[in-house]
Amino acid sequence: MSSSIPHQRPDAPSFPCVDANESRAAKLATQANKLTFIKQNNQNQVKIEDVEGEGPEPVYATPTPATYQSFTSHYPLLLDYGGVLPNFDIAYETWGSLNQDKSNAILLHTGLSASSHAKSHPGNDTPGWWERFIGPGSDYAIDTEKFFVICTNVLGGCYGSTGPSSPHPEDSKPYGTRFPIITQFDMVRAQWRLIDSLGIHKLYASAGCSMGGMQSIAAAHLEPERVRSIISISGTARSGSTAVAMRFAQRSCLMSDPNWNRGFYYDGMPPHTGMKMARQIATITYRSGPEWEQRFSRKRRVTPLSDDEMATNVNNPGDAPKLCPDFLIETYLDHQGEQFCLKYDANSLIYVSKAMDLFDMTKPALMDIDQHRKRNENKVNKELLGSKTSHSMEPPSLDSVQVNNRKPYISTAPAVPYAQELTEGLTRLSKIPVLIIGVHSDILFPFDQQRELADSLRKGGDPERVKFFALDGPWGHDTFLIDTSNVGGAIRGFLI
Amino acid sequence: MSSSIPHQRPDAPSFPCVDANESRAAKLATQANKLTFIKQNNQNQVKIEDVEGEGPEPVYATPTPATYQSFTSHYPLLLDYGGVLPNFDIAYETWGSLNQDKSNAILLHTGLSASSHAKSHPGNDTPGWWERFIGPGSDYAIDTEKFFVICTNVLGGCYGSTGPSSPHPEDSKPYGTRFPIITQFDMVRAQWRLIDSLGIHKLYASAGCSMGGMQSIAAAHLEPERVRSIISISGTARSGSTAVAMRFAQRSCLMSDPNWNRGFYYDGMPPHTGMKMARQIATITYRSGPEWEQRFSRKRRVTPLSDDEMATNVNNPGDAPKLCPDFLIETYLDHQGEQFCLKYDANSLIYVSKAMDLFDMTKPALMDIDQHRKRNENKVNKELLGSKTSHSMEPPSLDSVQVNNRKPYISTAPAVPYAQELTEGLTRLSKIPVLIIGVHSDILFPFDQQRELADSLRKGGDPERVKFFALDGPWGHDTFLIDTSNVGGAIRGFLI
Numbered sequence: 001m002s003s004s005i006p007h008q009r010p011d012a013p014s015f016p017c018v019d020a021n022e023s024r025a026a027k028l029a030t031q032a033n034k035l036t037f038i039k040q041n042n043q044n045q046v047k048i049e050d051v052e053g054e055g056p057e058p059v060y061a062t063p064t065p066a067t068y069q070s071f072t073s074h075y076p077l078l079l080d081y082g083g084v085l086p087n088f089d090i091a092y093e094t095w096g097s098l099n100q101d102k103s104n105a106i107l108l109h110t111g112l113s114a115s116s117h118a119k120s121h122p123g124n125d126t127p128g129w130w131e132r133f134i135g136p137g138s139d140y141a142i143d144t145e146k147f148f149v150i151c152t153n154v155l156g157g158c159y160g161s162t163g164p165s166s167p168h169p170e171d172s173k174p175y176g177t178r179f180p181i182i183t184q185f186d187m188v189r190a191q192w193r194l195i196d197s198l199g200i201h202k203l204y205a206s207a208g209c210s211m212g213g214m215q216s217i218a219a220a221h222l223e224p225e226r227v228r229s230i231i232s233i234s235g236t237a238r239s240g241s242t243a244v245a246m247r248f249a250q251r252s253c254l255m256s257d258p259n260w261n262r263g264f265y266y267d268g269m270p271p272h273t274g275m276k277m278a279r280q281i282a283t284i285t286y287r288s289g290p291e292w293e294q295r296f297s298r299k300r301r302v303t304p305l306s307d308d309e310m311a312t313n314v315n316n317p318g319d320a321p322k323l324c325p326d327f328l329i330e331t332y333l334d335h336q337g338e339q340f341c342l343k344y345d346a347n348s349l350i351y352v353s354k355a356m357d358l359f360d361m362t363k364p365a366l367m368d369i370d371q372h373r374k375r376n377e378n379k380v381n382k383e384l385l386g387s388k389t390s391h392s393m394e395p396p397s398l399d400s401v402q403v404n405n406r407k408p409y410i411s412t413a414p415a416v417p418y419a420q421e422l423t424e425g426l427t428r429l430s431k432i433p434v435l436i437i438g439v440h441s442d443i444l445f446p447f448d449q450q451r452e453l454a455d456s457l458r459k460g461g462d463p464e465r466v467k468f469f470a471l472d473g474p475w476g477h478d479t480f481l482i483d484t485s486n487v488g489g490a491i492r493g494f495l496i
Numbered sequence: 497m498s499s500s501i502p503h504q505r506p507d508a509p510s511f512p513c514v515d516a517n518e519s520r521a522a523k524l525a526t527q528a529n530k531l532t533f534i535k536q537n538n539q540n541q542v543k544i545e546d547v548e549g550e551g552p553e554p555v556y557a558t559p560t561p562a563t564y565q566s567f568t569s570h571y572p573l574l575l576d577y578g579g580v581l582p583n584f585d586i587a588y589e590t591w592g593s594l595n596q597d598k599s600n601a602i603l604l605h606t607g608l609s610a611s612s613h614a615k616s617h618p619g620n621d622t623p624g625w626w627e628r629f630i631g632p633g634s635d636y637a638i639d640t641e642k643f644f645v646i647c648t649n650v651l652g653g654c655y656g657s658t659g660p661s662s663p664h665p666e667d668s669k670p671y672g673t674r675f676p677i678i679t680q681f682d683m684v685r686a687q688w689r690l691i692d693s694l695g696i697h698k699l700y701a702s703a704g705c706s707m708g709g710m711q712s713i714a715a716a717h718l719e720p721e722r723v724r725s726i727i728s729i730s731g732t733a734r735s736g737s738t739a740v741a742m743r744f745a746q747r748s749c750l751m752s753d754p755n756w757n758r759g760f761y762y763d764g765m766p767p768h769t770g771m772k773m774a775r776q777i778a779t780i781t782y783r784s785g786p787e788w789e790q791r792f793s794r795k796r797r798v799t800p801l802s803d804d805e806m807a808t809n810v811n812n813p814g815d816a817p818k819l820c821p822d823f824l825i826e827t828y829l830d831h832q833g834e835q836f837c838l839k840y841d842a843n844s845l846i847y848v849s850k851a852m853d854l855f856d857m858t859k860p861a862l863m864d865i866d867q868h869r870k871r872n873e874n875k876v877n878k879e880l881l882g883s884k885t886s887h888s889m890e891p892p893s894l895d896s897v898q899v900n901n902r903k904p905y906i907s908t909a910p911a912v913p914y915a916q917e918l919t920e921g922l923t924r925l926s927k928i929p930v931l932i933i934g935v936h937s938d939i940l941f942p943f944d945q946q947r948e949l950a951d952s953l954r955k956g957g958d959p960e961r962v963k964f965f966a967l968d969g970p971w972g973h974d975t976f977l978i979d980t981s982n983v984g985g986a987i988r989g990f991l992i
Contacts, residue, residue, distance in 0.1 A: 081816045241788040241825040292737040320577045329737040
């Protein structure tokens with residue numbers, strides 16, 4: 001224990017976990033440019049001891065050095081709830097080659113906190129978040145000898161795409177919470193601009209896991225003629241109240257950290273403590289369940305016995321319990337929180353997780369969004385007229401054309417049954433083959449939601465076009481990052 | 497919005513939820529004696545708007561005015577991990593009358609944060625946490641015309657029993673984190689002292705829900721000859737890693753709140769923000785699941801339309817989303833957090849929840865505790881000899897005699913199979929009738945754990961003595977507070 005810790009009382013126990021928090025704060029306080037914390041590849045990461053207990057540990061977020069490509073749209077983007085981004089960047093990486101008729105592109109949608117770095121490549125050999133799923137040859141879920149894979153950092157993120165940490169066009173200071181509310185559809189609209197710029201008319205597949213499982217559907221909803229097939233893994237057609245609750249608990253921890261400062265922390269101390277708490281909660285929702293019982297069970301951290309103790313007392317009891325991390329599951333969560341708390345932008349977490357909560361493919365929800373858009377349509381033209389930005393030569397995106405032309409849903413007065421609302425919301429996908437994968441041990445996107453999605457899609461078109469795989473992996477929601485054999489196999493078979 | 501809020505930027509959205517946190521802090525800062533916050537019956541509670549969405553809302557914690565009775569033990573209590581309390585108080589309340597041969601007493605063990613106030617009575621007409629389960633006549637689960645019901649505030653709690661907020665005998669200042677680590681067995685030892693003082697030799701039943709479901713077993717393990725029957729509702733024989741993770745996330749929020757101050761906040765600002773975060777997480781573990789989907793679904797808070805809006809625009813879209821509580825499930829969690837954050841002592845939450853994590857009835861775990869006790873046995877005598885406290889005339893408790901006489905388990909060298917370890921740990925209960933109730937929708941004490949407890953008990957004695965009820969209520973863990981019909985019915989039938 002450092003003697004500089006102010007509140008340490010001689011008659012009270014020590015709290016190494018609280019000391020660690022204070023050390024992190026002290027270290028950050030001496031750092032000149034705090035905004036760099038998410039730009040640097042973990043250089044600021046506090047070193048902590050390794051987690052005990054073996055198990056598969058996927059790469060969650062990989063803050064990549066700037067080896068991604070960047071697409072800038074100079075046309076304004078009208079967002080679902082009325083915000084407008086006059087221009088925006090999308091960071092992306094690609095693997096494989098686009099074929100001559102540009103018909104082999106797979107757009108890969110990510111989970112909440114992932115970067116565009118799904119797979120290592122010559123420019124960046126860090127393993128990506130789906131490293132073992134993408135590669136050359138038929139051993140991989142997505143064969144890069146056949147397909148051209150595109151992965152983006154989502155709009156709202158912090159790994160190269162425009163988000164709350166990006167400069168506001170008016171004052172070049174970070175947006176902070178001046179950033180507008182975004183939806184899954186908005187994120188996908190931004191991706192469609194990128195696809196347009198690559199000259200790709202139709203995607204071979206719109207594929208994604210977790211939040212990406214929502215986006216794989218949203219992309220096809222916005223542009224049904226431009227998606228040949230959909231892969232939605234551990235996703236949902238609408239977030240349930242328990243998932244909203246779990247993400248709310250995370251946002252609350254962030255927003256009640258005084259360092260969050262209502263979203264304007266970029267020239268001060270970042271809300272590292274709130275981020276750590278949020279990540280601990282998130283980790284529970286990502287894993288938990290059977291694997292933890294097998295891996296951690298009730299094992300506690302033990303101080304190795306000294307030679308003397310070994311020699312004299314074979315029945316030495318285990319260590320007395322401590323209030324700081326003690327059970328291995330606690331050290332694991334603590335480690336996950338420490339790892340993440342300076343790796344990702346707090347505002348990005350707030351905006352992107354909120355966009356997950358808002359996702360709802362039922363017809364009434366889609367109608368509500370359409371009404372919001374209709375109300376704000378004029379903003380885009382105004383913005384264009386009043387804009388001082390010189391525009392690139394890129395054509396108006398197909399999407400911004402569609403804003404005005406989209407046929408609104410016809411209102412149905414009486415309430416329709418629940419599943420029926422979803423089938424009605426998914427009508428634009430009625431002719432697209434879909435692969436859905438669900439995992440029984442998932443507590444964040446419960447299995448019933450993938451089944452509901454499959455059933456609703458089947459009711460709205462040829463049932464044979466919908467393939468539904470139910471997996472029994474013990475890893476919970478994160479199975480999509482780990483189970484190359486089953487998840488990968490299902491994808492490979494579907495893409496043939 | 498108040499103009500006194502320092503960080504409000506004119507070009508950024510308002511955050512009423514952050515304002516509320518800051519208002520609470522400002523209010524507490526002006527309050528002279530902050531320790532009173534848990535003694536006063538919610539007088540300091542911040543008023544917030546009512547939660548929308550109907551549903552059964554049990555009384556979780558009832559900080560009662562001092563209408564409970566108090567038992568003081570002047571004999572030292574040796575704790576499992578070596579701590580010693582030279583003396584301690586146990587707050588308790590009773591209902592019904594003790595019969596002549598003192599054979600009709602039911603000791604009711606509570607959940608984590610409950611007080612002794614299980615039921616209203618002439619001294620305190622506030623509804624108790626099990627109000628509808630206890631009362632005169634055969635309509636109630638526990639008939640007070642037949643039984644004498646005793647409910648205590650647990651050791652480590654803050655509603656009248658000795659805990660971290662109680663004065664340390666050396667300096668009369670609150671223990672804070674100088675309070676020793678306690679276990680479920682320690683809490684039960686303290687209860688047995690009370691039972692001794694009431695002259696009760698044998699309990700008609702040791703009954704409890706949630707944490708109390710652990711204690712109902714622990715009480716019989718310590719004193720198998722003194723328990724006629726056991727009722728364990730939504731409990732477990734050992735906490736699983738997911739439950740530990742969920743409680744760890746709560747403790748982390750508390751311990752990383754700077755106001756926690758390593759446990760010494762009693763003359764300063766309490767960690768009200770950490771408490772609110774912790775309670776939000778706890779509420780997810782208490783409820784969630786099917787009832788939330790039915791009750792809150794994806795409903796959002798709506799601003800009522802003005803008359804003008806009503807008249808002019810029937811298709812007015814819903815409100816734009818907000819980052820502060822927005823979905824009804826969010827307002828619900830926010831409300832639960834606000835309600836609780838000044839109602840319960842943060843250190844009590846840390847110590848009592850840790851004691852839940854430590855509960856493990858497998859033989860190796862019990863052996864480990866026995867070794868710890870053996871190591872520390874001499875502390876009690878030392879304490880007695882060195883004590884300046886004048887002792888009351890109460891006899892040495894049966895328990896403190898047993899400390900020295902208990903036959904230690906014989907170590908078995910090779911690892912025994914999992915369930916077998918539990919059966920071996922539960923041998924002292926081999927002749928006691930047991931009622932176990934489990935709820936399928938419980939995510940905190942998963943149903944499989946109640947089944948495991950039932951199976952392990954059945955293997956260790958006459959299987960017929962173990963009754964196991966599986967319930968399908970949609971309320972998750974909290975079903976035991978709500979479902980008078982099924983939970984109550986099963987208890988009533990078992991007690992006949």
